[in-house]
Amino acid sequence: MEFTQLSLYDQAILLLAAIVLFTSFIMLAQPRIVPLIHAFAWQGVLLAVTTALVAYVTNNPHLYISAGLNLALKALLIPWMLHRLAVRLNIHRDMEVVKYPSLTLLAGASLVVFSYYVAIPIVQLSALVTRNAIAISIAVILLGMLLMITRKKAISQVIGFMSIENGLFFAAVVSTFGMPMVVELGVAFDVLVAAVLFGVFFFQMRESIDSLDVDRLNRLREVDE
Amino acid sequence: MIHWLLALAQTLLFIAMAPFLLGWIKRVKCHMQNRAAPSLWQPYRDLGKLFRKHVVLAEQASWIFRSTPYIVFGATVVCAALVPLVAVDLPTAAIADVIVLVAFFSLARFFTALAGMDIGTAFGGMGSSRDMMIGALAEPVLLMAVFTLAMTASTTNLSEATTYTLNSGLVLRPSFIFAMLGLMMVAVAETGRVPVDNPATHLELTMVHEAMILEYSGRHLALIEWAGQIKLMIYMVLVANVFFPWGIATRLEANDLAVGLVAIAAKLVLLGVVLVTWETVMAKMRLFRVPQYLGFAFLLSLLGMLTHVVLETGG
Numbered sequence: 001m002e003f004t005q006l007s008l009y010d011q012a013i014l015l016l017a018a019i020v021l022f023t024s025f026i027m028l029a030q031p032r033i034v035p036l037i038h039a040f041a042w043q044g045v046l047l048a049v050t051t052a053l054v055a056y057v058t059n060n061p062h063l064y065i066s067a068g069l070n071l072a073l074k075a076l077l078i079p080w081m082l083h084r085l086a087v088r089l090n091i092h093r094d095m096e097v098v099k100y101p102s103l104t105l106l107a108g109a110s111l112v113v114f115s116y117y118v119a120i121p122i123v124q125l126s127a128l129v130t131r132n133a134i135a136i137s138i139a140v141i142l143l144g145m146l147l148m149i150t151r152k153k154a155i156s157q158v159i160g161f162m163s164i165e166n167g168l169f170f171a172a173v174v175s176t177f178g179m180p181m182v183v184e185l186g187v188a189f190d191v192l193v194a195a196v197l198f199g200v201f202f203f204q205m206r207e208s209i210d211s212l213d214v215d216r217l218n219r220l221r222e223v224d225e
Numbered sequence: 226m227i228h229w230l231l232a233l234a235q236t237l238l239f240i241a242m243a244p245f246l247l248g249w250i251k252r253v254k255c256h257m258q259n260r261a262a263p264s265l266w267q268p269y270r271d272l273g274k275l276f277r278k279h280v281v282l283a284e285q286a287s288w289i290f291r292s293t294p295y296i297v298f299g300a301t302v303v304c305a306a307l308v309p310l311v312a313v314d315l316p317t318a319a320i321a322d323v324i325v326l327v328a329f330f331s332l333a334r335f336f337t338a339l340a341g342m343d344i345g346t347a348f349g350g351m352g353s354s355r356d357m358m359i360g361a362l363a364e365p366v367l368l369m370a371v372f373t374l375a376m377t378a379s380t381t382n383l384s385e386a387t388t389y390t391l392n393s394g395l396v397l398r399p400s401f402i403f404a405m406l407g408l409m410m411v412a413v414a415e416t417g418r419v420p421v422d423n424p425a426t427h428l429e430l431t432m433v434h435e436a437m438i439l440e441y442s443g444r445h446l447a448l449i450e451w452a453g454q455i456k457l458m459i460y461m462v463l464v465a466n467v468f469f470p471w472g473i474a475t476r477l478e479a480n481d482l483a484v485g486l487v488a489i490a491a492k493l494v495l496l497g498v499v500l501v502t503w504e505t506v507m508a509k510m511r512l513f514r515v516p517q518y519l520g521f522a523f524l525l526s527l528l529g530m531l532t533h534v535v536l537e538t539g540g
Contacts, residue, residue: 003537011397018399102520
């Protein structure tokens with residue numbers, strides 16, 4: 001189907017999908033911690049809006065619950081927790097050194113191309129309006145992984161991990177209009193518990209190695225001197 | 226015949242209105258920064274003053290230095306003739322497409338850089354090298370944004386692309402939004418506006434475009450400045466007419482032309498305010514941050530193309 005023949009709502013869904021992808025790139029390019037958390041929160045907001053729009057267009061009222069859950073958890077609660085952690089650990093003004101920022105962005109762009117090729121067979125099987133966004137959701141997952149690979153600070157890696165979860169949620173919404181509610185609730189609370197655990201883990205890490213740089217976990221350290 | 230006359234009139238209007246647009250931008254900027262604003266006609270007075278003054282040439286100046294202002298001005302005027310301002314389907318628009326437009330811009334840039342080095346002062350060479358660096362990074366962004374447009378409209382001709390967007394009505398294309406943002410960022414870099422270059426200072430550490438034209442005076446300087454104003458207007462008209470073509474005249478009748486004139490004036494006034502807001506909230510960035518800025522602009526244009534392929538081509 002031609003893009004111009006879609007209804008404005010369908011076009012808006014695809015536009016929001018593109019902006020979700022763009023927030024992934026913003027996270028990839030953002031070296032500072034607090035703006036990184038903000039970008040992550042915006043991605044959660046956009047995902048919730050997209051899900052609500054999909055619910056409205058395809059008449060799937062149960063997706064409203066997913067959208068609300070996503071908004072409450074990934075746009076408000078988890079970013080707030082991460083922000084509070086960053087302030088309490090006194091790393092909220094830190095800059096992370098990203099080696100080769102432009103190269104990372106280009107790698108991200110090639111991941112988008114890759115996920116497009118991966119998604120072609122799925123797209124051809126599907127008849128949904130949102131089928132073209134499947135490639136975008138795979139790209140968001142891969143970009144989250146790339147964020148985890150390129151960063152050294154544990155908190156950025158946690159954000160990468162959460163954005164992988166965003167991508168999975170998005171994939172479920174656009175390819176099958178959401179997972180069963182039990183699964184969705186389970187995943188949502190898993191993510192919440194993970195966020196809490198990561199907080200504890202940050203404090204442990206700082207206790208033992210005085211830094212949140214995961215590279216320093218490789219080094220051996222004498223305990224009794 | 227009437228078509229050619231209209232095309233000529235449109236180009237002349239373009240050239241004549243460019244200083245006025247700059248005057249408007251300066252005025253809004255002054256208001257936004259709580260300064261007393263100069264009159265809207267100040268750029269015309271400046272140009273008039275420069276045209277009346279004598280030209281001072283360095284002894285070592287070669288023909289390159291003397292001919293560059295005319296080449297730059299000529300290339301920019303040809304570009305202005307290619308861009309649909311008030312009406313589409315004018316004969317001048319059919320002569321060349323948007324890739325030629327980019328090529329004319331780089332011709333002007335090439336000669337300005339040569340002239341900057343021709344005199345042999347340190348500032349000229351420094352400015353040339355900086356400007357070529359920015360140019361080398363900005364041109365791929367510009368072309369990528371143009372290609373996104375061309376893939377959607379199946380043409381590289383500006384007039385036809387404008388007609389295409391006009392006919393398809395309100396379509397929320399993700400690719401157009403990214404391409405527009407990329408084009409806006411690169412327009413700021415190419416016309417030497419604030420985060421990349423500051424047109425209002427001659428501070429030796431930071432100037433880029435001003436460093437190249439430091440040795441020019443009199444009518445040469447007037448031509449180069451005027452060309453710079455036209456270039457700014459070309460970019461703004463590109464953004465206004467290609468992405469928001471509503472109001473542009475498709476038939477060459479007095480009524481439609483009047484509506485087209487009012488529409489483009491309103492769009493340019495609004496875009497001017499957007500540009501000033503952007504310039505006021507941004508600080509001038511270090512030269513070595515510019516590649517990062519343009520890298521981000523490139524990413525935006527690239528995303529425009531990718532989203533076009535991924536989201537908009539059926540599948």
